[in-house]
Amino acid sequence: MTAAEAKAAFEDLVSRCGLRYTERTRRYVGIYEGVCFDVALFQQCIQLNAIAPAAVINSQILEDFSGFTHVKNSGVPTTWIRGVRGETGNHPNQVEMELTPQRLERLTEKQFFDLPTNLIQDFRAFGAEPTIPHCGVCGTAVPNTLMMIDNHYVPACENCLARVRDEAAVGELQDTAPVQWTYAVPALLVGASLYTLLWGGMQQIAIPAKLLLVGPFFAAIMFSVAVVSFAGGTSFLLRMLTAAATVAAVLAGNIWGTRTLVEKQFQELVSWEEATRIYFELRLFQHQQEGYFLIGGLAGAWLGSRMAKEATRVRVD
Ligand SMILES: [Zn+2]
Numbered sequence: 001m002t003a004a005e006a007k008a009a010f011e012d013l014v015s016r017c018g019l020r021y022t023e024r025t026r027r028y029v030g031i032y033e034g035v036c037f038d039v040a041l042f043q044q045c046i047q048l049n050a051i052a053p054a055a056v057i058n059s060q061i062l063e064d065f066s067g068f069t070h071v072k073n074s075g076v077p078t079t080w081i082r083g084v085r086g087e088t089g090n091h092p093n094q095v096e097m098e099l100t101p102q103r104l105e106r107l108t109e110k111q112f113f114d115l116p117t118n119l120i121q122d123f124r125a126f127g128a129e130p131t132i133p134h135c136g137v138c139g140t141a142v143p144n145t146l147m148m149i150d151n152h153y154v155p156a157c158e159n160c161l162a163r164v165r166d167e168a169a170v171g172e173l174q175d176t177a178p179v180q181w182t183y184a185v186p187a188l189l190v191g192a193s194l195y196t197l198l199w200g201g202m203q204q205i206a207i208p209a210k211l212l213l214v215g216p217f218f219a220a221i222m223f224s225v226a227v228v229s230f231a232g233g234t235s236f237l238l239r240m241l242t243a244a245a246t247v248a249a250v251l252a253g254n255i256w257g258t259r260t261l262v263e264k265q266f267q268e269l270v271s272w273e274e275a276t277r278i279y280f281e282l283r284l285f286q287h288q289q290e291g292y293f294l295i296g297g298l299a300g301a302w303l304g305s306r307m308a309k310e311a312t313r314v315r316v317d
Pocket residue numbers: 135136137138139140141156157158159160161
């Protein structure tokens with residue numbers, strides 16, 4: 001097939017199998033004869049994923065799918081079929097094929113046309129059922145489409161697809177991984193200490209005032225994102241604690257900066273208590289920039305936690 005023929009053949013496959021277009025991933029998904037398909041045409045390359053929920057094809061991965069006899073007999077090399085790795089080993093019921101322009105050139109239109117049916121027949125030989133009995137969301141309706149929830153395939157009915165999609169669109173669906181406090185607390189403490197060292201340290205050396213103003217902001221974003229990634233999740237309490245730790249770190253850094261400044265000015269040593277008193281009684285209210293530092297830190301903490309929360313949002317296609 002030429003590139004143009006392959007494009008036409010791809011479009012034919014999409015409509016013949018009743019696949020629907022997914023906006024975000026720019027792929028086509030659906031269920032055809034009891035097998036889930038997820039296909040895409042990118043830069044003249046056709047990607048094809050097929051998932052048959054009840055099938056077990058692990059043994060075939062090591063044998064280059066030589067047991068997929070329908071595909072083999074049609075003249076399509078089964079070495080083009082590959083297993084798909086998941087988080088815990090290979091998916092037992094999923095295969096993928098990447099049909100590059102070179103491979104498509106070797107295929108006839110008939111071979112490509114027959115490919116879905118041949119794959120389905122071969123999946124059946126390894127336990128696939130002719131239909132998928134239940135929607136993976138409500139568990140009752142017959143699924144008639146394929147949903148992608150955070151890159152996981154879920155056969156679903158149309159009602160569930162519409163409902164879950166709406167919930168995800170307004171941000172109701174969150175990946176509700178619980179906060180691992182045994183990691184979150186050390187991350188907060190270590191992060192706040194580093195923040196203080198960095199921020200206080202910046203004030204020990206001559207740094208342009210403008211750069212100094214954005215320091216607390218960017219440090220707070222990094223701090224916030226780091227805490228969430230160590231905690232493995234986020235919650236309101238964790239976000240509040242992060243904001244509080246940010247303010248504490250900015251204040252501590254400022255007190256350190258004040259101490260150095262006063263020591264330089266008066267050429268004598270100043271105790272930490274004295275520096276703290278000077279900072280709160282004099283500098284904090286007299287110097288506008290001190291307020292900006294705190295606002296910058298809080299804004300960074302807020303933005304960082306928003307980013308972290310956004311990252312836990314479930315995506316549905
Ligand atoms: Zn359903």
